[in-house]
Amino acid sequence: MERDQPSLHMNGGQGERSYANNSSIQRQMMLKAKFILEETIMSLCSDSSPHCMKVADLGCSVGPNTLLLTSNIINIVHAACSHLNRDLPTFQFYLNDLFENDFNTTFKSLPDFYTKLLQEKGYRSGSCFINATPGSFYGRLFPSNSINLFHSSNSLHWLSQDPLLGCKGAASLNKGHCHIVSTSPPEVYKAYLKQFQQDFKLFLKSRSEELVSGGAMVLLFLGNHETRRRTSWEIVSLILSDMLLEGLIEEAKLESFNIPVYEPTVEEVKHVIEDEESLFLQRFEVVISAWVEGLNIEGGDDENIRAEIISKHARAAMEPLLSQKFDAKVINELFVRFQKKIVQVMKVEKLESTTFIISIRKNA
Template structure:
């Protein structure tokens, strides 16, 4: 699977699109809001640039990216008033893989720009551009950025780990699509090795692109135990397995398919940042959010919400191996499995939020 070429959130603005089904990511990012606000305020008051350059790595195609950009602009506008300075200009880079629906995102720009300029008669100029390129590698020139942000993207790996196939080509993670409760050590190690390579490359690339004392806030899925992440993808894997048992999917296809997905622990992340060495850690925290967000709703509504959200994110990867014709059945069954699961045990996204400063 060539992740960089095939991976994209469900395009457009229809009822199955990511734009329509990304409330959970918006909620998780807004829970990390205080860390984002504090970091932007601090980086602005320390560096006081005339043009504040920021990048959102893995922005996707929904409204989430621009909501966050306007929040950051508000915070810096307030901070500049408090030190009697003019609001800086803003250069905003929206980054994602080339398959991302940038057109749907750019269609939101006119109303975003209009809303920006309205506030209290102050002039707030913002220049937005798209950078379609993998964030696992260089995206920007040296020392350009004051602030980098990434929400709910870094748990996606650059590729499915090679170690999931034996030397003679035999799939090792048969019947599963990610790390599960029953995975062998070998599977966990293959996933961790890939995460380590990718995450360090991300840090190294951003460290070249950021100015000294620039700030970066990253939010991504993590786990309390990375060899047992209890993720929804484990449940999606067992739903695919149910379909194998019903002869709706060929067993070989499931045996060969794996998600490029890893949920690190806080300790794993801390060790990698310290070993890479370019950034000082200001904050590194973990928090949880219920899979269905609103636990006051009935089980059907909650399960539907979760299933639609996961479909909008994963369908392009699943479609590399399974036919699009099975997707409706798969996600109906998945919804049923989610409902059964949350009826007996709470399901939660475990999230890591970290704020780091680029060292001198």
Template sequence: MDSFDASSMKRDEFLHMNSGDGERSYARNSTIQRKIMLKANFVLEETIKTLYRDHSLECLKVADLGCSAGPNTLLFISNIVDIVNTTCTHLNREPPTFQFYLNDLFGNDFNTIFKSLSDFYKRLEEQGHKLGSCFINATPGSFYGRLFPCNSINFFHSANSLHWLSQDPLLELTSEEKSLNKGNCYIVSTSPPTIYNAYVKQFQKDFELFLKSRSEELVSGGAMVLVFLGKSNTPRITGWEIISLILNDMFLEGLIEEAKLDSFNIPVFEPTIEEIRHVIKEEGSFYLQRLELCTIPWNECTNEDNDTNNIRAKVMAKHARAIMEPLLSANFGGQVISEVFVRYQKKIVQLMEVEKLESSTFIISMTKIA
């Protein structure tokens, strides 16, 4: 039996989005993630239709990995139910029973999800779906490892999660190697290859373990759709890099302790298409059906075309805070958080004047090799 890792448990408790449904919650500040999910819906629909056409299932077992909390979680479930029911109508089949497993780390706000299920079930019934045909459960834990019994899941989905790494990517570097990126807590333009390679190595290790675990849990012919941040061929600044620059400025001004900055690295990596293909090929359990790249301009976080850059930047700062506040608070203390995101908003306004800010997302569809 593996030894108990208390530090890992502690880390997993604060690696989560802002909980609840208040003004700073992830539930209220995840419209960009929603737009990404909607852009990926055509791949989700294609994959589910193929899966259900080739396998007549009485119970469709689906796991949403890294589900977080808020309306996006239930949007995914609703999409799956609609796709399957439409497919069943075309194939003249009875709809299956649905079993959904919602997964995220232990600190995730599952309570908010389950408080909203009563209204969600009512909406499904109003849309003509049979009451009692959809069951929803929570499965807390890291998806970098096993979560379910062997051969038990028909379909895995993960959106906006797999760019998060399982641990600090610089953990295994020497003090001398870490010092090459001193003052930074992410990959920035001045970071040496040693730092980038450490991030790549951690991504490869994590993604390979993720694929191996899912291949063991999927039934024969089971499928996955994965949606996560990555790099396009066009170099661009990332939100993680902006936070690193801000924290460095605050350290230089004496607002953040040197030891805290030196010991902190944002556990996120945005891979290239080649880095993704390499891991999938080396792990060997999956047939890659689709690998699409979509680009989302940051200014799409608002719904009004005539919004000013300052309004857009304010919304972007709220989105970033909903994602990063628990992690930053755990490392630097809650007293500096407001200042970090005031500066983040100002930095976004400055950058919007000189460059196009956007994020690239990979949409991947895979089938387990029999």
């Protein structure tokens, strides 16, 4: 069965189902990782003093989180330069995501961002430049030896393609499912792992070539640590399987669809990093968070409200991918069931996710 290449982007715009309005969980993780970003930038500023600091945000998506990162980095560099008694650099930010990403929504917020920057820091427009650099980060994006700092948040668990693409008997390999579930055969795990290893290896090689000598990366992405935790991808797969059995979706559509996400173990990540000899691992932190952490929930502990907000966040991230195979009626029903499933699961287990926060430097 032919499988289409996935087009990965979040829901654009500013509507109720947009990623811009449903990304507070990701924002919370960025705030938790800020101390590692501070450490990394302080180390960078101690070792070098670039006239123009070039920073790339890989998988920037859309919404307030993008410019929150930009603002955080400016503030951290400002504090580092004050501490080291050095002049502030000019900033060049490159916002990267796939071509389908809604860059326009982010750019429409730039005038207010620049106004706030001028009021708070006295930075005029000539002190900070922000550009878009569309394209896949699984490959080269910038000239060699040109970037001081790479940042990527909540992106590297997304794979470059359907991991079962080209596998012998792919349609029956994980039959009735579109992601790894407890009943998936070992071949499915192996296919997902192989795709992650290929993608992450290419990512690191590309970034190593683009970083200046001594440059750095701070990466945040979902992982799997010690106890395997339930994932939203698994829940979606189980619900679609039920809908298939009820005749609500076509078997051919489900057989030709796999969610291209892999949450690797610590060992799997470290193994790929160690193979890229031009880089060295500075810091590796594992953070376990409840799914509801960072959500602004009116109604306190009402499980239905929590489930509704979790469902909205999941839909904002997954709807564009799902819409390539399924119509609006199927997707609406899927997320009605998703919300009900979350309520059921929360009664019997903790819904938690694992995030890896990694700091990497290029050998000087």
